[in-house]
Amino acid sequence: MLPSLTSILSRLRLKHMQLLVAIEDHGSLHKAARAISISQPGATKVLQEIEVSIGMLLFERTSKGIVANEAGRCVTRYSRLICNDIAHMREEITGLIEGAGGHIAVGAVMGAMPLLTKAVHELRKEQPSLSIEIFEDNSGNLMNQLAQGRLDLALCRPAMGHKLSATDSLPLSDEPIAVVTHIQHPLARIKRLNFSKLASYPWIFYTANMPMRRAIERELQQSGLEPIQPSLETASAVATIMLLQQDPSLVAALPEDVARFFAQNQLVALLDIDITPSMGDCNIVKRQDAQLTPAAHLLISRLYLNIGKTYDPDNWQG
Template sequence: MPPTLETLMSRLRLRQLRLLMALDECGSIHKAAEQVGISQPGATRALNEIESTLGASLFARSARGLETNDLGRCVVRYARLIQTDVAHLREEMIGIQQGYGGHLAVGGTMGAIATIVEAIVKVRAEQPSLSLQVIEDTSIGLLRLLDQGRIDVALCRSNFGRRPGDYHSHGNFPEPLWVVANPHHALAAIEEPDFTTLARQAWIVYPVSMPRMLEQEFVAAGLSQSVQSIEISSTYAILAMLERDSGVLALLPEGIAREQVGRGRVGRVNYRFRTPNPAFELLWRRDRELSPAARRFIECYDAEER
């Protein structure tokens, strides 16, 4: 039976987690002990204590040394996350004590990243020592990171969360969509292509909401055929796919699409997508106080969007 949270909080120590990471990296008690700065018997004793607390073995022992098992990999992964959080804690403490710096983690969906960067640049100009993290993900992924405390603020859609009321919602930012393709795609040269022609193509879409919107567009056009969709959650990968495959279409947020059309990387297909794309919001947890850096980011984002 897994230990209770109270047991873990009272018995696990940061030094033990550091040892687990060293064991995973070195595969040897002797080398891990040297890396952490303790004796080999001390490392063996500490590992036994950890496994006793967790009620399970974390490593397979063999003549070649230690190999992390499935449970061990899970624990080591969280040990690394805790190490990162402690590093962020230290940075933020230094920033508060010295009146500058700190840590800011912001997440956004594909269409929000460009405006996030503009606001981040403003914040950085004022606080050059600020430690920054910017994450692109789907709304579901970003809300999960918010809930875990991994990011301070997210630009996404609260309706994808299990409990939208858990978040402060600020602003309502529309995200119109363009249909784009490789500049050499035949449809990029047609003045007014009909959707029946477009429907025969393969479509690259951002996961979760865009596949549904594309299906709704098919239904609105009276088409019963299935959608040929390729789901990609990376802006770079979408653009790379369009550059290399002249036979696919993609749905991109207007801001990204306009910039890439201007650079000649993609061509716009002159079709007005009728299914509305829900606006995104600035979200943060109601049960957590925003850091000064996060509050300043929101102010800069507001100014950028006006």
Template structure:
């Protein structure tokens, strides 16, 4: 049985994490010991201490060396995360001491990507030493990362959470949507398009229960139309752009800012259809009561502009 958390915390050391990562990279206790500059007997004892701390065997021993089992692969994955977090911690501390730079991790939904890029460009003009990590995902996934402390803030919707009161919304942004297609699509360039005509084409759509999917479902239901059959579902901006390039017969619903970006570079055309429904606004979301780091506060100021 896996040890209780208190037992793991009291016994596990940072040198243990280094050994786990080295074992994963080298596949040999001898080579792993050399990599982190300890003796092989010291590495053997450290590995015994690690498995005792977790209360489980983490490696399969064979004549070819050590191979992580399922539990071992899980532990190694988190060892790498902790090591990475410590590197980010040091980077942020250096930035604080130097009065500039630092590190910022921000999550964003597809429709807010252009807004975030504009704000980040302005921020990095005044803070060129700032390291930034941008994670694009669904609101639900971004809120999970926010809960885990992996993000400083997220630009998304807290309403998808079962506990929306666990978050503070620092500013709101409206989101309008466009129906888009490849510039060579039969409907591109028309003066007017109706929803019934669009419903007969093949679609790229967002996954079930995402706000953009729900908006399309409302529009079609209000018009008495069936939902498109055999669509391609994705929440990825890149996948959606790529699909529209590869298959010019597809149409898609896309946030207006993303659609304008694609149109500006000739990747797609916005079709002349005004939707009655409006998408739920998204916001800059943080954990309730969480204080923003200086870089996060500066980004918030830029987003509010």
């Protein structure tokens, strides 16, 4: 039988939670013990105390080490949230004392990166002591990281993630798509292209079942064309650009803002082709139970200012 909440609260300590997070981060009890400055026998004892406090085994002991079971992963996830909230508390107090500063961990899908990096650049000119971590990933992974407390904010499509915890979101912008090639590609200077002319060239596709991949496949279907078998697949904008440089025959799709940035720097050519579908709206997402720091509110305000909107903290929607 699971101990009462009062019993768990009286027994669990922050050191316990630190160890759980360290085990997940470092993959072994030995490395976790070293990370939080205790001996391995001490870590073993702390782990036993945690399991007694919860009233069940949280880890499977194997010849290769310890592996968290489902309950262990659950307890670790909430331990990380608590540790992160305490870190945010300290950062917010530091900001209050210094009148600035603080830390934000924010993740974004590829298409939101130009908007995010512009906002970060402008914000840091006003708040030079602000520390900002930026992560790029797909929406599903960003939503998972948000639920685990690794991120304060995510710029992504919430519907693509596994709803591990309740979230709030604000609309940000849609993500139109552009088709790009090497600047010396035969189609680079042709006006009014259609997908039938692109179908005969080798493509770099985004990974399967992702919105950008589905959007291009939908456009091909609407044009009456057979699906293109991708020559290459990658979720990396950098890999896409480098592959285009190395093989000028390739064609690729990128979020429009990203594509325009690379085109302005003469790294790709934007093809003159209409693409009706976009990847859908990108939102600013936070955990529903998370209290945003003043620095996070400043970043959201800057993001909204750059798209011509006014940020109202009361407009978050669950």
